[in-house]
Amino acid sequence: MKTKRGFRRLGVIFIMVVMAIVSACSGGGGTSGTSAPAAGNQKQADSKGPVTVTVWMGSWWADYTTKIVDAYKKDHPNVTLKIELLPINGYLDKAISSALGGNAPDVLDLDGLMIPAMAGKDLLEPWDDYIKELDRKDFQDAPWDASTINGKLYGLPNRGESVVFFYNKTMFDEAGVPYPKDSWTYADMLEAAKKITVPGQKYGVGIAATNSDPANVMTSFAPVLWANGGDFLNKGNTEATINKPEGVKAIQFWTELYTKHKVVPEGSINFALTKDVQPMFLNNQVAMMPGSSAMVFLMEKNPQVKWGMVYAPDKFGRSGAWSFTVPKSAKNKEAAREFVLWYMKPENMGAFNSVFPSRKSATTVAPWNSKEMQYLLSAAPYQKGVPAIPAWTEMQVAIVNELQKVLSGAKTPQQGADDMAKQMNALLKK
Structure with missing residues (x-):
């Protein structure tokens, strides 16, 4: 009996030792031993x-x-x-x-x-x-x-x-137009574009108006809206303001680059910046266009192009x-x-x-x-940035569709702006 009791006592001691070792290694139980790793460790x-x-x-x-x-x-x-x-x-x-x-x-x-x-x-x-x-x-x-x-x-x-403007130095030099400076305005851009443009051969500036990539159009249009003191919505994002006088003025300026002054390429109504305007910039057919870091990388791959960078007119850019x-x-x-x-x-x-x-x-x-x-x-x-609201994706589609109607002459800038506002307000109420 004493032998059995001895074995039992040894067994209990052995179990207690094992449990103590496990507890120490896991950091649980007592104050001694290593603490558990912190969350995120x-x-x-x-x-x-x-x-x-x-x-x-x-x-x-x-x-x-x-x-x-x-x-x-x-x-x-x-x-x-x-x-x-x-x-x-x-x-x-x-x-x-x-x-x-x-x-x-x-x-x-x-x-x-x-x-x-x-x-x-x-x-x-x-x-x-x-x-x-x-x-x-x-x-x-x-x-x-x-x-x-x-x-x-x-x-x-x-x-x-950051979106800035890239300009083709060769085209500026051929037209005898001074390179733009950071303090320039959209009025300055238009004057330079007029002097550079030779209809059917080369154009002063490139814009994007395709409805296949509305976000691309915002890079082209939104800065013009902001530079004219307008915006898409009010500060509370509760009502469209694009049909206010400042917004109509911006739409008129932007669309008249195509309809009146003809300083942008024919077919711009369906153009995207990367797919259509960039190749023309590389081929000395478009003198100015908005762009960002991807454009810098593109220029590095095309050392034959002489180019420069300048803040966008009136400095506004769409992030x-x-x-x-x-x-x-x-x-x-x-x-x-x-x-x-x-x-x-x-x-x-x-x-x-x-x-x-x-x-x-x-x-x-x-x-x-x-x-x-x-x-x-x-x-x-x-x-x-454009308004950070759930309805924006649908709003920009409506805006681009109306811009195309103004570009095609189907609507006046005011009519286009009013219809934009009407559709945007309806989306805000959903």
């Missing part, structure tokens, strides 16, 4: 086991996706990034249908123009509770504002484009903004946020961005630290 994340984070991005990220995947794997060995690239055509429709269908990616890169549409349908998670360590002042204002809907932040901006969002139906939200916050670090954004970074501190490395790119950064304070 990499060891804690890795202990959860392998996870795949699906990311949807635009096709323009193609040259950088492998680098992003490899770099993230080094820092997060148990996480596999699956980056899928989508064309811009149909991008928003696919994003919305995937989110509604419950098969959304974990991270969705969205244009600032798209965020209101998805946030308005309650399809995105807000970021406000996860960004305490981010320096808001380091981000450009326009991209951040474009991601903020009704006081909540639904996207973390990775792209912050280009893309942000990383997390859909509500995402399957790996915690891992998705961890990836986005990793990417938001200046050293990562500067190294892997295919377009101009939204953080100023991310522009200290090549190619963003070049003279041309820093000039774009200097234009950031003059950039504005």
Whole structure:
């Protein structure tokens, strides 16, 4: 009996020792031993086991996706990034249908123009509770504002484009016209365009008016509206103001570049900046056009073109903004946020961005630290965004359709503006 009791006593002691060791290693129980990793700590994340984070991005990220995947794997060995690239055509429709269908990616890169549409349908998670360590002042204002809907932040901006004007020095030289300066106005632009234009051969300026890419048209038209003191909606975004005198004046100026002065190419009513105007700029057929960092890269690939940059007339430009969002139906939200916050670090954004970074501190490395790119950064304070409201996607379609009717002569600027306002107000009431 004593022998059995001895074995039992040894067994109890052995179990107690094992439990003490397990408790110490896990950080639970007593005050001694190692504490558990804090929330968000990499060891804690890795202990959860392998996870795949699906990311949807635009096709323009193609040259950088492998680098992003490899770099993230080094820092997060148990996480596999699956980056899928989508064309811009149909991008928003696919994003919305995937989110509604419950098969959304974990991270969705969205244009600032798209965020209101998805946030308005309650399809995105807000970021406000996860960004305490981010320096808001380091981000450009326009991209951040474009991601903020009704006081909540639904996207973390990775792209912050400034739109300036590019001018063809060869065409200016041939016409004997001085190069534009940062203090120029739209009246100055029109005068230069008149002197440069030779109908059927070359044109002073390029505009976009195609209804196949309304956002592209906003880059061309919105700055003219703002420069004339007009806007799309009132400050509370409760009523259309585009049919006010300032708005009508802007529509008249912009459309008369085509209808009256004929300083823009024939067929501009169906033109996009990238697809149609850029090739004409490269071929010395269009002397001026709005553009951003992508235009700088294009010029570097075409050294035969002599070109310069200048702030847009009256300095206004439409900011280009893309942000990383997390859909509500995402399957790996915690891992998705961890990836986005990793990417938001200046050293990562500067190294892997295919377009101009939204953080100023991310522009200290090549190619963003070049003279041309820093000039774009200097234009950031003059950039504005279109209204960040759910109805905007439909509104801009209505605006472009009416602009085309004015361009074709079917309506006067006032009639077009009134019909824009009518449709915009109806959308606001939905």
